[in-house]
Amino acid sequence: xxxxxxxxxxxxxxxxxxxxxxxDGVSFTVRRGGTTALLGGNGAGKTTTLSILLGILLPTxxxxxxxxxxxxxxxxxxxxxxxxxxxxxxxxxxxTVRENLTVYAHLxxxxxxxxxxxxxxxxxxxxxxxxxxxxxxSAGQKTRVAxxxxxLNEPELLMLDExxxxxxxxxxxxxxxxxxxxxxxxxxTLLLASHNMTEVERLCDDVLIMKQGRIVDAGSPRMLLDRYxxxxxxxxxxxxxxxxxxxxxxxx
Amino acid sequence: MTDCPVFSPRRxxxxxxxxxxxxxxxxxxxxxxxxxxxxxxxxWGFTSQFMAAHSDWVSRAVGxxxxxxxxxxxxxxxxxxxxxxxxEEIWSRNLGHLSVSPLxxxxxxxxxLIMSLIRTLIGMVPVALLTIPLYHFSIFTLGLPLLxxxxxxxxxxxAVGLAVSALVLRYGxxxxxxxxxxxxxxxxxxxxxxxxxxxxxxxxxxAWFLPPSHIFEGMRMVMFDHLFPGRQLVVALALNxxxxxxxxxxxxxxxxxxxxxxxxLSMGE
Numbered sequence: 001x002x003x004x005x006x007x008x009x010x011x012x013x014x015x016x017x018x019x020x021x022x023x024d025g026v027s028f029t030v031r032r033g034g035t036t037a038l039l040g041g042n043g044a045g046k047t048t049t050l051s052i053l054l055g056i057l058l059p060t061x062x063x064x065x066x067x068x069x070x071x072x073x074x075x076x077x078x079x080x081x082x083x084x085x086x087x088x089x090x091x092x093x094x095x096t097v098r099e100n101l102t103v104y105a106h107l108x109x110x111x112x113x114x115x116x117x118x119x120x121x122x123x124x125x126x127x128x129x130x131x132x133x134x135x136x137x138s139a140g141q142k143t144r145v146a147x148x149x150x151x152l153n154e155p156e157l158l159m160l161d162e163x164x165x166x167x168x169x170x171x172x173x174x175x176x177x178x179x180x181x182x183x184x185x186x187x188x189t190l191l192l193a194s195h196n197m198t199e200v201e202r203l204c205d206d207v208l209i210m211k212q213g214r215i216v217d218a219g220s221p222r223m224l225l226d227r228y229x230x231x232x233x234x235x236x237x238x239x240x241x242x243x244x245x246x247x248x249x250x251x252x
Numbered sequence: 253m254t255d256c257p258v259f260s261p262r263r264x265x266x267x268x269x270x271x272x273x274x275x276x277x278x279x280x281x282x283x284x285x286x287x288x289x290x291x292x293x294x295x296w297g298f299t300s301q302f303m304a305a306h307s308d309w310v311s312r313a314v315g316x317x318x319x320x321x322x323x324x325x326x327x328x329x330x331x332x333x334x335x336x337x338x339x340e341e342i343w344s345r346n347l348g349h350l351s352v353s354p355l356x357x358x359x360x361x362x363x364x365l366i367m368s369l370i371r372t373l374i375g376m377v378p379v380a381l382l383t384i385p386l387y388h389f390s391i392f393t394l395g396l397p398l399l400x401x402x403x404x405x406x407x408x409x410x411a412v413g414l415a416v417s418a419l420v421l422r423y424g425x426x427x428x429x430x431x432x433x434x435x436x437x438x439x440x441x442x443x444x445x446x447x448x449x450x451x452x453x454x455x456x457x458x459a460w461f462l463p464p465s466h467i468f469e470g471m472r473m474v475m476f477d478h479l480f481p482g483r484q485l486v487v488a489l490a491l492n493x494x495x496x497x498x499x500x501x502x503x504x505x506x507x508x509x510x511x512x513x514x515x516x517l518s519m520g521e
Binding site: 077 | 263267269273274277340345351353355356512
């Protein structure tokens with residue numbers, strides 16, 4: 001895979017917190033225009049990896065290139081081109097949805113903030129929520145608003161941390177369709193950390209499976225199902241999670 | 253959309269707008285900005301009126317306490333304005349979003365300083381006007397030096413506020429009470445209500461390293477002797493610029509440390 005074809009290139013990534021190796025020599029690439037999942041149990045290193053890719057956590061060692069830029073030295077050239085959404089990070093509760101989106105539109109220095117806000121409001125059906133404080137929204141409404149914020153700058157790379165956690169199946173399905181629509185329309189790259197195997201099977205072209213800070217397997221959902229002789233990704237996940245010692249193939 | 257200026261006024265404006273929205277939508281926050289300066293002025297106003305009738309020293313400058321109270325509040329509000337702007341981001345769990353946005357640390361600092369100025373003016377201007385009919389004292393009679401006092405005390409407040417914000421970022425919300433506590437530890441040394449010469453010799457040496465000590469001495473010089481405190485203002489400004497540069501440096505260093513330790517996503521309610 002050439003540098004131009006890759007949205008993310010990671011080489012020998014390491015992150016230690018005191019004696020703990022949260023990420024332990026990870027290497028992988030994420031191709032442009034695709035959807036890749038980072039799978040793994042709690043403490044596998046997914047969030048740490050995602051945080052390093054976003055530039056809010058510095059690695060102990062290794063190299064990270066995002067959209068062709070070195071994330072360690074040129075982070076601020078990359079940040080206007082990417083975005084992030086997580087149910088674990090909030091928008092200010094007391095600000096209305098419109099106020100929140102206006103602030104972020106200016107932070108991303110969008111040329112026509114009001115027009116772009118109207119566009120994402122229509123896209124995510126949040127027009128009737130615009131005057132409501134962000135803290136007064138239901139979980140589903142908050143997710144839609146967070147996604148509207150995440151797509152304000154039309155990111156070339158969108159990173160998502162458990163994007164459908166705590167959503168009812170209908171809302172979760174709607175959210176997944178929104179990602180697919182966005183990707184079809186813009187050719188953006190999606191990287192998501194998830195525990196939801198249905199989501200991974202439906203959305204992702206590639207899967208990176210992490211355990212104990214390492215990538216222990218990788219491939220398309222179809223390849224992984226075949227490799228493990230299983231019917232669902234959940235069974236594959238359980239096989240890997242319950243394997244006592246991980247000497248599985250490393251992704252490259 | 254892909255250009256990335258090192259310092260963007262638009263991104264600073266975005267952060268000022270964010271806090272402007274917050275204040276506009278919360279009458280309790282707005283009221284709090286005026287409430288404490290108002291209470292201080294009322295208490296000290298009546299105290300100084302009483303003392304004016306019983307103390308020759310005070311009767312020479314009835315407004316000395318009121319002036320001191322208001323100028324001290326400028327520094328206190330300056331500090332609080334910076335620290336609160338930062339704490340609001342932590343309380344609202346917004347720091348994660350901001351950290352992955354193109355906002356640069358120095359732009360965040362600039363926005364915090366601008367918000368501090370706005371918060372201080374919202375708190376202090378009505379109170380300064382109120383003392384005119386209430387106590388027949390106008391701080392504006394200090395004239396041009398008032399602007400220099402105000403600017404210097406804002407710089408002092410900003411330095412403390414940035415240091416507090418850095419400590420909160422480093423040590424978590426357990427350190428947030430420092431926003432109110434730390435500045436009061438300096439108060440006894442600053443000669444707000446009494447000359448620095450009242451302090452023991454060894455404490456005087458410490459006091460002269462604090463910019464507000466020079467400002468309050470300067471204020472008394474204007475009020476008692478009607479002299480322009482040029483030397484005091486220059487020394488205070490030099491000290492303030494040093495402390496502010498150190499505080500900005502500390503905040504930026506801790507901001508970098510937060511990326512090493514992964515503090516941005518873990519902070520919140």
